Amino acid sequence: MSVNLSGYYKLVSQVNMDAYLKALDINIALRKIVCLLSPDKEIIQNGDQMTIRTLTTFRNYVMEFRLGTEFREDLGAIDGRTCMTTVNWEGDKLVCVQKGEKANRGWKHWLEGETLHLEMTVEDVFCKQVFKKTK
Template sequence: MRKIALRLKQRKVIEQKEDVYIIKTLTTFRNYTFSFRVGQEFEEFTKGLDNRHCKSLVTWQGNRLFCTQEGEKKSRGWAHWIEDDKLHLELYCENEVCKQVFKRNALPQGED
């Protein structure tokens, strides 16, 4: 499974509908979508990723969306921000950090 995951090219889509944010992680193998309101704690089940149950809270810290998660592991969460036309993602778990950078793609015609 890890070999498959290493070869996947992810696509991130972040939408905002009024005060609700929707983050989609899309691949040809598996998709994951979740939604939240900034500053409002929510129950999250990472089905299809690592199948964890946790409580998540997303806040703004400067220009970054920052999420803290309470569950099986300590000091777990992520941060998203845009810099130089790229979407940055840092995933935190205990003392480890995983960094990903996504290039911006133009929207297909007819999409806003």
């Protein structure tokens, strides 16, 4: 592991969020709300233990995990599902694989300077968010 993602980040752009949420079977009303939100991300990295907080005015989501250890993730706040999740480093990218009802579900985080990138996938649909480090 050569990258430390720790920091607080503010959303600067996102692409294809509505299609991503639709692929997760999120109803249109909730999709509209989510697409209007500007989430902040807080990442705390302490060795192989990590916490990723996604913070919005509508709903917050906290993900705590140990790298390389599969765990049962409750995504009830997002789409009402649970899945088996594993997060590992692949080079300089933090890669999450979520096994459950939906195929090819997961995400990747990586840094380019002070810019945090997040690419989320489900089935054959992707969404990308870009965040700027503020602290």
